[in-house]
Amino acid sequence: MSHLQTPSPKFKFCPYGQAYDCDQGRQRSLVTSIALYARYTLNARQPSRQTISSKLVAGLLIPIDFNLMRHIHTMASGMSPSGSRVRITEWIPQSLLHGRQGSGRNSVVKTHRQLKWAVYICAFVLCLQALLGTVDADPVLASSLGFCKNVTVLKGAPLHCCLPAPKRTPIRFRFPRIPRTLLGRPILRERKPAHIVQRDPDYVRKYNLAYARMKALPDTDPRSFLNQWRVHCSFCNEAFKQRKAxxxxxxxxxxxxxxxxxxxxxxxxxxxxxxxERILASLINDPTFALPFWNWDNQLDQDAAMMPAMFFPNFGVQNSALFDQFRNPNHLPPKILYLGYNSKLEAEGQQNLTDKQIRYENLCVMYNQVTTKISARDFLGGPYVVGTDNSAATVNVSAGEVPGESGGMESVHNVAHEWTGLINDPEHPDNEDMGNFIYAARDPIFYSHHSNVDRLWDVWKTIPDKVTRSGNRKRMDYTSRDFLDSEFTFFDENQDMVIVKIRDSLDSSKLGYKFTDVSESDNMWIYYEPMPAQESSSNSSEYPAAAPSGYNYIGTDPVSFRLDRRAPTSEDAREKGVKNVDQLQEDVVLERVKIPHLQYARFDVFINYPAANRQTRLYMSEYVGTFTHLPSGMVDMSRSVSESSSESEDNFRIVTIRYSVNAALKRLGITDYNADIVVTIVSKGARNSSPKTGFTFSNLIQDFQ
Structure with a gap:
């Protein structure tokens, strides 16, 4: 049997996150499993001494938690020859090296002495792999212990968003025990569409009861509604500091x-x-309870994109705990959430669209914000580099810092926030509740909204590739350890503080829940076909290129720039981890965009249509996507202009914005990479006419992902 045909034994790993808590029996099981795997590897075709190291590397470089490796190394270190300096291959008993004891699990278990050598070698290689793998790994580490400051809302009136101290030592995350049917199928909690489940009086009563009990908890309880709001307020408004260890x-x-x-x-x-969700379920003693999802992307069902009626009084059942008074009264049912929404244009009477027009535009926005985003960077957002301040207006590139970079999902999610919250209301200058990150989690509809955002992450992974030239690229999350090992802290239903890594969150089924299948409505935007392209007599040479490292201003009027393009290279493909250049996604990127903290921003981008303006419909072929920025802090429309008009760097943040253009270029018949294009930016959020106080960016480039 060749090495490649050697069957791998079944490993019994401790569940991820239990490295500190695994008992000795589990540790021994892991070590034994690795030893067995080594035996299979070493006996395959009787490897020579010269190839033994490469065999080990080939067979053993498997993903494993570093803390487990430290346990293995500790246990195996006592098996090494004291003071020995011989090469690793010389430590291996000759009978094991040359396969004289036969192959298979039984032989390894019986050969106790040889098992010790195999364990040590495996532990050494795995620990070496972990050490080498962490040299460049620098995940973001966060906590809700210490380093917490109040969040500034108005001058002299900071808001307290800090959480109570944990009553016990923080614990590591463990995946929940998921019940199974007699056939072994997992029984998952089901998150259902809000517009469907609100027809069930029993569910609405249960839902209301859960929030009523949460709101009745004392402020000292981390499960209380006040502290649940504070979790979002603090982590989303720079109340904490990044940690080093x-x-x-x-x-x-x-x-x-x-x-x-x-x-x-x-x-x-x-x-x-x-x-x-687990806290709510525990408060009503119902482990099957699940949050509903506000299915606002659904343009098939008439009431799906409306604010769910169960979040308002007089619904027919007691539901006062689901109500929040700070919602836009102009957007109550039967109004449909408009994903092209802008509060300023609405106030000026420039957004009087019919429901049919809104639904068409919503489909096109979802198509461009989700379907066309095939790379993890375009959909999830850019890397978060340790030491980078995503709230700052300066970025030290030479020190490895990168600007903040929202993904397509975050930008479209912001629109629902703005549409739901109080906007342009002089009595509520802070856009509370949903219209501002500080207050958003005070509204129970926030959690239903984010339940849909969470669902769309799962949906994105299943969408077939109709974007790249190859048509066969798979959508995947990041695999970088910087991403996977970033960790945060939360309070669970037992009031324990839990340390959770991003890698623990990637599969919703492992967390014990699923979503009702609404693929019929999803498919309407997944496979949406924009209107035919408009004829344009404009020539790209008529427009200037953005000034590199310059001062390019985005004002209240649309601005157009020429973008010089090039063909992707094999080096681009290798760098992005795809098989060939045809799997690459082409992006138009605005670099180092400077945005006032206190302003809502929206940039709709069109290619080869310089006539685009604020009234241009978004269901056009030339439309390639939207970026939105939700205010953090005080955002009084009259006051924000004057208070953010200062040139102080503290009033701005720097972000990178990217738009995926593969699908649009294909629709427009632009197949030549050497063909330059015109990029038109339509700002629907600028309220200042001065370049010193408005939106600026440093460069416009082409990029591949």
Whole structure:
């Protein structure tokens, strides 16, 4: 039997996150499993001494938790010859090296002495792999212990978002025990569409009761509604500092922590909802309870995109705990959430669309924000580099810092926030509740909204590739250890603080829940076909290129720039981890965009249609996507202009914005990479006419992902 045909034994790994808690029996089981695997590997075709190291590397470089490796190394270290300096291959008993004891599990178990050598060698290789793998790994580490500051809302009136101290030592995350049927199938909690489940009076009563009990908990209880709001308020508004070392008590870096504007956005909110849901379920003693999802992307069912009626009084059952008074009264049912929404244009009477027009535009926005985003970076957001301040207006590129970068899902999710919250209301200058990250989690509809965002992450992974030229690229999450090992802290239903890594959040089924299948409505935007392209007599040479490292201003009027393009290379493909250039996604990227903290921003982008303006419909072929920025802090429309008009760097943040253009280029018949294009940016959020106080960006480039 060749090495490649050698069957692998079944490993009995401790569940991830239990490395600190595994008992000795589990540790011995792991060591034995590795030894067995080594025996299979070493006996395959009787490897020579010269090839033994490569065999081990080929057979043993498997993903495993570093803490487990430390346990293995500790146990195996006592098996090494004391003071020996011989090469690894010389430590291996000759009978094992040359396969004289036969092959298979029984031989290994019986050969106790040889088992010791195999364990030691395996432990050495695995520990070496872990050490080498962590040299470049620098995940973001966060905690809700210490380093917490109040969040500034108005001058002299900071808001307290800090959480109570844990009553016990923080624990590591463990996957929940999932019940199974007699046939072994997992029994998962089912999150259902809000517009469907609200027809069930029993569910609405149960849902209301859960929030009523949560709101009745004392402020000292981390499960209380007040503290559940504080979790979001603090992590999403730079109340905490990044940490340098793992664990909730690791030293701080001095750099603010922000879970938006990067690849942490979706995982953090998934874990947040996971514990929020478990707390609600425990308060009503119903382990089957699941949050509903506000299915606002659904354009098939008439009431799906409306604010669910069960979140308002007089619904027919007692539901006062689901109500929040700070919602836009102009958007109550039967109004449909408009994904092209802008509060300023609505106030000016420029967004009087019919329901049919809204639904068409909603489909096109979802298509461009989800379907066309095939790379993890485009959908989830850019990397979060330790030491980078995503709230700052300066980025030290030479030190490895990168600007914040929202993914397509985060931008479209922001629209639902703005549409639901109080906007342009002089009595509520802070856009509370949903219209501002500080207050958003005070509204129970927030959790239903994010339940849908969470669902769309699962949906994104299943969408076939109709974007790249190859048509066969698989959508995948990041695999970087910087991403996977980033960790955060939450309180669970037992009031324990739990340390959770992003890698624990990637599979919702392992967390014990699923979503009702609404693929019929999903398919309407997944396979949406925009309107035919418009004729344009414009020539790209008529428009200037953006000034590299310059001062490119985005004002209230649309601006157009020429973008010089090039063909992708094999080096681009290798760098992005795809098989060939035809699997690459082409992006238009606005670099170092400077946005005032206190302003809502929206940039709709069109290619080869310089006539685009604020009234241009979004269901056009030339439309390639939207970026949105939700205010953090005080956002009084009259006051924000004056208070953010200062040139102080503290009033701005720097972000990178990318738009996926493969599908649009294909629709427009642009197949030549050497063909330059015109990029038109339509701002629907600028309220300042001065370049010093408005939106600027440093460069416009082509990029491949």
């Amino acid at each position: 793992p664990g909730p008590l690791g030293p701080e870096t001095g750099v603010p922590l922000q879970v938006h504007y990067s690849w942490t956005f979706l995982p953090w909110h998934r874990i947040y909802l996971y514990y929020h």
